[in-house]
Each structure stands twice: as structure tokens, then as C-alpha cells.
Amino acid sequence: MSKLLLIDGHSIANRAFYGLPDLTNSQGEHTGAIFGFINMMLKFIDDEQPDNFAVAFDVHAPTFRHKMFEAYKGTRKPMVPELKEQIPRIQEMLRAMGVPVITMEGWEADDILGTLARIGEEKGFDVTIVSGDRDLLQLATEKVKISIPKTKKGGTEIENYFAADVKEAYGVTPKQFIDVKALQGDTSDNIPGVEGIGPKTAQTWIAQYGSIEECHAHVDEMKKGKVVQNFIDQWDIAVLSKELATINVNAPIELEEGCTKLENLFTEEAYLLCKRYELKKLLPRFEASTTTKVQDNRAETFKRIYDFTDVEDFFAELKKSGKDFVGASIMAGEDKRIKGAALSVGDSTVYVDCAGFITPDYLGHKLMEISKAGVKLCFWDLKNAMHLLYELMSDDEKQAILTNGGKAEIFPTAVDVAVAAYLLNPTKNAYTADDVASEMLGIIIPAQADLFGKTKLNAALEDDNLLEAVTTYACYNAYVAFAAFEKVIAQIKEEGMLDIYENIEMPLVYTLFDMELQGIAMDKEALAEYGNRLSVRINELEQSIYSQAGEEFNINSPKQLGVILFERMGIEGGKKTKTGYSTAADVLEELSATNPIICDILEYRQLAKLKSTYADGLAACVDSDGRIRSTFMQTVTATGRISSTEPNLQNIPIRMELGREIRKVFYPKDGCIFLDADYSQIELRVLAHMSGDENLIGAFKAGQDIHRSTASLVFNTPFDEVTDLQRRRAKAVNFGIVYGISAFGLAKDIGVGRKEAQEYIDNYFVAYPKMHEFLEGLKSDGKEKGYVTTMYGRRRPIPELSSSNFMTRQFGERVAMNSPIQGTAADIIKIAMVNVHDRLLKEGLKSKLLLQVHDELLVEALESERIQVEKLIAEEMENAAKLAVNLEIDMNAGKTWAEAH
DNA sequence: CCAATCACG
DNA sequence: ACGTACGTGATTGGT
Numbered sequence A: 001m002s003k004l005l006l007i008d009g010h011s012i013a014n015r016a017f018y019g020l021p022d023l024t025n026s027q028g029e030h031t032g033a034i035f036g037f038i039n040m041m042l043k044f045i046d047d048e049q050p051d052n053f054a055v056a057f058d059v060h061a062p063t064f065r066h067k068m069f070e071a072y073k074g075t076r077k078p079m080v081p082e083l084k085e086q087i088p089r090i091q092e093m094l095r096a097m098g099v100p101v102i103t104m105e106g107w108e109a110d111d112i113l114g115t116l117a118r119i120g121e122e123k124g125f126d127v128t129i130v131s132g133d134r135d136l137l138q139l140a141t142e143k144v145k146i147s148i149p150k151t152k153k154g155g156t157e158i159e160n161y162f163a164a165d166v167k168e169a170y171g172v173t174p175k176q177f178i179d180v181k182a183l184q185g186d187t188s189d190n191i192p193g194v195e196g197i198g199p200k201t202a203q204t205w206i207a208q209y210g211s212i213e214e215c216h217a218h219v220d221e222m223k224k225g226k227v228v229q230n231f232i233d234q235w236d237i238a239v240l241s242k243e244l245a246t247i248n249v250n251a252p253i254e255l256e257e258g259c260t261k262l263e264n265l266f267t268e269e270a271y272l273l274c275k276r277y278e279l280k281k282l283l284p285r286f287e288a289s290t291t292t293k294v295q296d297n298r299a300e301t302f303k304r305i306y307d308f309t310d311v312e313d314f315f316a317e318l319k320k321s322g323k324d325f326v327g328a329s330i331m332a333g334e335d336k337r338i339k340g341a342a343l344s345v346g347d348s349t350v351y352v353d354c355a356g357f358i359t360p361d362y363l364g365h366k367l368m369e370i371s372k373a374g375v376k377l378c379f380w381d382l383k384n385a386m387h388l389l390y391e392l393m394s395d396d397e398k399q400a401i402l403t404n405g406g407k408a409e410i411f412p413t414a415v416d417v418a419v420a421a422y423l424l425n426p427t428k429n430a431y432t433a434d435d436v437a438s439e440m441l442g443i444i445i446p447a448q449a450d451l452f453g454k455t456k457l458n459a460a461l462e463d464d465n466l467l468e469a470v471t472t473y474a475c476y477n478a479y480v481a482f483a484a485f486e487k488v489i490a491q492i493k494e495e496g497m498l499d500i501y502e503n504i505e506m507p508l509v510y511t512l513f514d515m516e517l518q519g520i521a522m523d524k525e526a527l528a529e530y531g532n533r534l535s536v537r538i539n540e541l542e543q544s545i546y547s548q549a550g551e552e553f554n555i556n557s558p559k560q561l562g563v564i565l566f567e568r569m570g571i572e573g574g575k576k577t578k579t580g581y582s583t584a585a586d587v588l589e590e591l592s593a594t595n596p597i598i599c600d601i602l603e604y605r606q607l608a609k610l611k612s613t614y615a616d617g618l619a620a621c622v623d624s625d626g627r628i629r630s631t632f633m634q635t636v637t638a639t640g641r642i643s644s645t646e647p648n649l650q651n652i653p654i655r656m657e658l659g660r661e662i663r664k665v666f667y668p669k670d671g672c673i674f675l676d677a678d679y680s681q682i683e684l685r686v687l688a689h690m691s692g693d694e695n696l697i698g699a700f701k702a703g704q705d706i707h708r709s710t711a712s713l714v715f716n717t718p719f720d721e722v723t724d725l726q727r728r729r730a731k732a733v734n735f736g737i738v739y740g741i742s743a744f745g746l747a748k749d750i751g752v753g754r755k756e757a758q759e760y761i762d763n764y765f766v767a768y769p770k771m772h773e774f775l776e777g778l779k780s781d782g783k784e785k786g787y788v789t790t791m792y793g794r795r796r797p798i799p800e801l802s803s804s805n806f807m808t809r810q811f812g813e814r815v816a817m818n819s820p821i822q823g824t825a826a827d828i829i830k831i832a833m834v835n836v837h838d839r840l841l842k843e844g845l846k847s848k849l850l851l852q853v854h855d856e857l858l859v860e861a862l863e864s865e866r867i868q869v870e871k872l873i874a875e876e877m878e879n880a881a882k883l884a885v886n887l888e889i890d891m892n893a894g895k896t897w898a899e900a901h
Numbered sequence B: 001c002c003a004a005t006c007a008c009g
Numbered sequence C: 001a002c003g004t005a006c007g008t009g010a011t012t013g014g015t
Helices: A009-019 A032-050 A065-074 A086-096 A109-122 A134-139 A163-170 A175-182 A201-211 A212-217 A228-235 A234-246 A268-276 A285-290 A307-321 A358-374 A382-391 A393-406 A417-424 A433-441 A448-454 A457-462 A464-494 A498-518 A522-550 A559-567 A585-589 A595-621 A657-663 A682-691 A694-700 A708-714 A724-739 A743-749 A753-765 A769-785 A806-842 A864-879
Strands: A003-008 A052-056 A126-131 A144-152 A156-160 A303-305 A327-333 A338-344 A347-355 A376-379 A520-522 A629-634 A643-645 A671-678 A787-789 A795-797 A848-852 A858-861 A889-894
Touching: A003 A032, A003 A109, A009 A086, A009 A109, A009 A643, A032 A086, A032 A126, A032 A327, A052 A109, A086 A212, A086 A268, A086 A338, A109 A126, A109 A134, A109 A144, A134 A144, A134 A175, A163 A175, A175 A201, A175 A212, A201 A212, A201 A522, A201 A743, A212 A228, A212 A234, A212 A457, A228 A234, A285 A448, A303 A307, A307 A358, A327 A358, A327 A457, A327 A464, A338 A358, A338 A464, A347 A464, A358 A376, A358 A382, A376 A382, A376 A417, A376 A464, A382 A498, A393 A498, A417 A433, A417 A464, A417 A498, A433 A464, A433 A595, A433 A682, A448 A457, A448 A464, A448 A671, A457 A464, A464 A498, A498 A629, A498 A806, A498 A848, A522 A585, A522 A595, A522 A657, A559 A595, A585 A595, A585 A864, A595 A657, A595 A724, A671 A806, A671 A864, A682 A724, A682 A769, A682 A806, A708 A724, A724 A743, A724 A753, A724 A806, A743 A753, A753 A769, A753 A787, A769 A806, A787 A806, A795 A806, A806 A858, A858 A864, A864 A889
Parallel strands: A003 A052, A003 A126, A126 A144, A303 A347, A327 A376
Antiparallel strands: A144 A156, A327 A338, A338 A347, A629 A643, A671 A858, A671 A889, A787 A795, A848 A858
16 A cells, blocks of 8 residues: 655644754754754655655745744744744755645645645545644544644654544544634634634534534524524534635646655765755764765775885875975874775875885874975874874984973964864864865765764774775865865964964963873872872762662662652751752752751762762872873864863862862972962953953952952942852952853852842943943844854854844843853963963973863962063963053962962 | 752853 | 843753
8 A cells, every 4th residue: 555645834833943052054054944854854855754755844934833832822923033044944854855835826735635645645645744734624534634843842742633533532532623723723724703702612513513504503402592593693603614624625736657666865966965954863863875976086096005114105296296285184092093095185195004014113204304395284183193203212202302391393384274263263172184075175075973883983993894995085185185275274263263273272282292291290199198088978978868868878869869859858948850859969959957867968969979080080090100181172162272181180179178188199309399379350350351340440450359349339238348159249240240240140159039130230231331332233233143252263153142032132132232241251271371382392491281270370480490480470471461450460389280380 | 871969260 | 022141062962
């Protein structure tokens, strides 16, 4: 038996749009409905396995009812622009997938669906119509099924209606469904119906008499009353209503023979669109279904070489050609041992395989050699490439690198295309060759998953069967690095970010490399001892909690904990979340007086965190030389900050005394001390400068305690009479401003009413008159341009600003206010880092920059160099930027990180 | 693989 | 009538 699947385009697009968060791609185009639609469609195709398939749309975007608007029945809202712009794209995608998109001027999608269903049934098809609209139930027969997807929490459920199911659910046949609607009307569809008749009456009448005509004929039998009288008086309207409510199944549709035949949906064209809209979750479906053929066929020209002669030939060729730019991609596994490297100069791309005679050592030195000869190597992750090179150096060479830095000793003039691409859009999750290739070069190349499937790169490198795939992957990396770099730079230049790229980000790659290489010494024994101390107390608390709860359970499970506290123990005041009770610290703290178990849980949580993340977590990261080496990520944050991973050294505890003790196990090497310098109020100083507000600038210039000064102005209190509470609240206001103020957030933070919080904010803007104008300017500027910038021109796109969703847009506004401030501060400390690092080397000092924690630098300084280094750090940090206010730092020396900060 | 929690700036 | 502070990463539990 053949099957025909029909989809109600606008209705399902609408479901998809409201069922998903507001997804956008990196261009800021809304894509949630496209994704949701195609996803839902594929699910139906999988479930139904139809052999014929079509999608119907209204010619013009209809209006829609939505939960949100139920209160205003009859005033259907027009389609929001975010959805509207996606409709043509959905249709484009469908056409690309070879799906017939059927629209007819003068006919609604309902009529098209009904007509197709009728024709299909006549031809002996089983028909399924997918729609969110219950009006289509009138089309149900024994062979025509109406499928209505319902979004429930925990996924979508589908209600299926054959004729019998309609009867069961509504007590009337599908055809009678029309009569019911004719009586009750539907204001949102402009079907008047009969006054005074609602769903109840309509259903009862039709169930009894079968149609409005029969009702009319038997009107005498009915109980006299207002409603019956209305029915008699408004008979004409009822008839008209029935006509309006009836879906016309005789639309003059002419379809080419066989055009609804379902063929391969996963076409090349659709794949391109999928990439274009960055529908990442859908890509695997296309990749599994299309053969590995891609638009770009350069892979055939890639050469794998594994003889000295071939390698020497390539480098000789390179030298002869006088080319000074080479795309490069080094392949290495977990052990950091180089397996090979791809090199590309565009026309010629080779993969040098470290098999046979060619050793990693030879290859590595060859790369260093050409770099030092002035060839600019372009990597996807230069910092990592340098680490790989470092690993295969001799002890003497390693010493030289540690002393003189990676720039001088490894790759003096290399560049990083990922770092460059990050500047163009810092909000992406990854900067891969396939992504950049499609964006900058307009070509489709295989992504890692296309070549290796689920196999990790590490494993692929060990698998001889995947040598071909590894070669292709590496070569494309090298090729795209070569071919796209100039274009990326051209765009950077166009967008005014060349200065940031050349003078901040690229030098920073080398600075971060040296920092990562240095690492920081850990007292392993002290760390273990600290962990043991925690364990003892954790066990005590565990027992205490179990006995108070009356049973053992997993305290680490918020789900179990919530049940124990708020159900078994009946503690009042539990707040609910989507999934259950909230057991977050701020919620529990409010209840801590209620029951002593709460205090134990809070303490348990704190200690468990310290033990798992810090005591155990850090211990697992200590290298064989007793030092711990973090990776600083330069292409992660949306604002321009760096981040730190494996381990994260930017969130080592400090606020609580017990946590702070961890810092005692970080210590400088023999003959050294730590110098720790942090900017004082850098974000507020940046704010003062960027806003140009004289009062804020004045307060900083006067060297005043800035929160006290704000308190004095906001609370209208003489500076010296500001209370601690006032200062604390003013501090929260200052934070709030930097975060993109909202009365609600501020109120929650300081525990006052929203009205009062709003007053503080109002007072703040009176106190600092230019601030309001400045922040408003950021918002309107961002809205107009689609992005905001830091003082140095670093961009952050904010597509949320043009959302019609209130919450999303509001979020965009906060981001527009915060990013320029946080980002400018990030720019400044990056400049300081590079300058401190470079000057330490230039002045021949042995002291080393080890860490950056957003507004803080940690230097391991030789005791003998201390005075000079202190001066150097202060100069470079304070002079990193020239602002309307001074950049001040606090610097401390210490024998541990705890002491120095 | 995601949500909740909590550590930092 | 919505339901919120900005930016990160690691761990844990649960699907």
C-alpha cells in the first residue's frame, strides 16, 4: 500500500518556531524555525515511511493564535518578523531537498491539503496530514489520518486522528466537525457562528441531529430559549458559517506526474543550505546520506609523501618559488608525538607522513628551519603547534625555549588563522577549516566528522585504515589556512581590527605559549594533606546529614536532596524549578534557620566542591616536574577575555578562607617570589573613560573609594557619613551598571524591593549624568549596527537586539552595555600581558609571567630581579592604556599565591 | 549530552 | 504579561 504524507507548512513552521529557543547563525539570521521544521519533517518521514510527499503553504503569511495571545481571542497577531523571514528559507530548503512546495493564489493551504488528501485517497493511498491546526480534523477518513504534534515537556507527542478517533474524541464525525464549527464560530478565522452557542451546545446538538440542517428541521423539538431563538434568527449566518468552515477539497491543483514521489532528500544543494544556516544538528543526516563527494574536489591533488627526497624536494621547490607564506597543520595524538604535517601553498598541498625514514624530530626541525628563514607559517592553532614542537626538542633546546620564549626559538613569524577568524566573530563555538572554508572561500570541504565519523582524531591517527582520511583532513586544514588567511585579514582590516590582530592577539599567542610552558609549582604533599582534611570533615557532615534525614541518599544529587528536604522532611519554602525543587545555595541559605540540616548541607556542598574540583582536580593535573600547566584559550569568550582550562586556574577559590588555603600550595621556584598585581576597579575606570562622565572621572581622580563615593551620591549622604550598608548597596549598583542594569536583578542581589532598586538606579543616573546617555547610546548603536565594539575596535555581534521576543531583546541590551566595558578591560590587560612578557625577555630577566586572571597578573620573579620586575610590572600595567583616569594597580609579593594576593 | 551547582573575574 | 543581572569551566547526576 502506498503512502502519502502531507504537511501544513505555515502551521508546522509556527510550531517549530515557538517550540524552540530563538536560534541564530553567526550572521545573525534566525534559524530556529528552519531547524525545527526540517527536524520535525524528517521525523515524520522516518515514522511514516511515505513514498509520496508534499508540503502546502498559504500564499501569504497567515496570522496565528498562540498560547500567549489566548487572552485576546479574535485578534490574531500577525506573524512575528523572526518567523516570517524564515518561511521563504524553509521553502528554499524544501525545494533544495526536492520536496514539492505547493501554494495557490486564492486557495488556502487547508484547501490544498484537503484536495491532495482526497485525490490521494481516491488513488488508493494511505494519507497522513501533519498540522497543528485542529480545523483539519474534518478531513479525517478511514484512510486519511490527521497528525497533530503537541509540544509537551519531555518532547513532542503526536495525536493521530482517523475518522473513528475524531468521533471518539469529539462525539461527532469529521464532516460534522464542520457543523460544530459553524454553530460555535471561530472569531480568529472570521467565522461568525451563532450568538450564544459555544463548544458544548454545538457538540451536543450536532451529536444529536447530525448537521445544522437537521437541527434547523427539528428546531421545534428543542427546548425553547434564547439560544434556540438566536439559532432561528441567525440561520443565514449559520449557513454562511458552515460554508466558511468547510475546507474545499476541489481546488484546481495540477501536479506534474510523479512530482510528489519521495526521493533522496539529502541533496548537495540542501547540504549547502544547512551549512549556510549552521544547522549543525542536521548536518550528520546529510553526511550519512550523501556520499563523501563534496563540492570541492581538491582532495585528489593532495599528495602524501614519506621519503626524504620528496620532502626535500618540496622544501627546495618552496625556496625556489620564493613563497614566504605556507598553510600548515601538524597532526599529533594525545602523547603529543607528531604523526605528520600538511603544508600548503595553494596549488600544491602535501602531507608529510612520519612513517619510515621521516621522524617527527626531522620534520619538526624542518618546520622551524623554514620559519626562521622567513617563511610565514599559518596554523589553525599556533600555540598548540609550538607545544608539539617543544615536546620533540633536546634538553638544551627546551632550555633555550623556556628562557628566550617560543617566538624567538620556534616560529618567529607564524600566524594563526583561528585567532584571526575569532576576531571576525567571537561568538562561535569553534573555528574549524570546514567552517572558514565555506564562509570565506565559498567551498564545501569535508569536516572532521565526514572523514572520521565518530572516531576521535587521536584514534584516527593510530588507525592505518584512516590514513587516507587523516591526509585529506590535514591537507584541507593546511590548504584553507593558506587560502583563507588573506581574506580573513582583509575583512579584519575592513572592520578596523587590524591593530588588535597585529598588536594584541598575535603577540598574545606567544605570550600565552610561554606562560603555559612555564606552568606553576605545586606543593603536592600539602595539596594531598588539604584534601585529607576536607575528607575528614566531609565524612562527619555526611553522617550528620543522614541521621538528620533519617536515611542515606546521594547528597550530591539535587533531585534526591530536594525530595528529602521538601517532601520527606517537610521543610517549607522550597522553590520549584522546571525539574523539581531548587537546592541552590541562595535558596537554602534563606532556609538555614529552619533546620540545622540545611547548614550541614551547605557546608558539605562547599567542602565537596573544594575537594572534587580543587584538591583532587588539581592533583590530577600536576606534571612530573611538580608544575601544573593550564591551557589558555584565546578564541572562546564572546567579549575578548581569555579562558583557562585543564585545569582552570582562573577560578581558584579566594573569597572564603577555607577555599583560599588552596592558594598556599602554589609556590614560586627556588630563589623566586611571586609578584601578584591586579588592576583596581578596571571596569569602572573603563566605564568612566568611555562614558566621559565628569563625576565618575572626578571621583577616581580624587582617589576616592569609588563605592563610597557612589553611595554618597545615590543616597544623598555626605561622603564621611556613608554607612556600611549604603556602601554595600552602592557597590551592587556599580556592578549592576557594568552588567547592564535592571531593577529586578539589582533588587534580587541586595534584597530590597524592585521599586527601591529602581530608585537607586534613577539616583545613579542623576549622580552620573553622562552615564545614561552613554549606555543608551550603546544600545541604540548596537541595534543599528548589529554589533558593539570595545575602545580598541574589538567587535561582538548581538543579533538578540533585533529580536521581537522581549526577553531575548532585553538580554541583547544588557550585553550591549556590558561587552564594551568587559571587552575593553580585556583588551587592556592583554596589552599589559604582552608588554610585561616582552619586556622581561628584552631586558634579559629570568622572571616569568605565569598567570592572568582577568584583572590580575602573577609573575614568578627572581629575588635578585625583584625591584626591577616590580617596577616593570607597574609601568606596563599602568601604561597599558591612556584613559581619562589613571589605571591603578595593587601589587603584593609572597612566598605563596595566597600570600601574594 | 544536558541541567544544576558553584568556583572565579 | 513576560521573568533577568555580565563573562567563564569543572564536577556531578541523570536521561
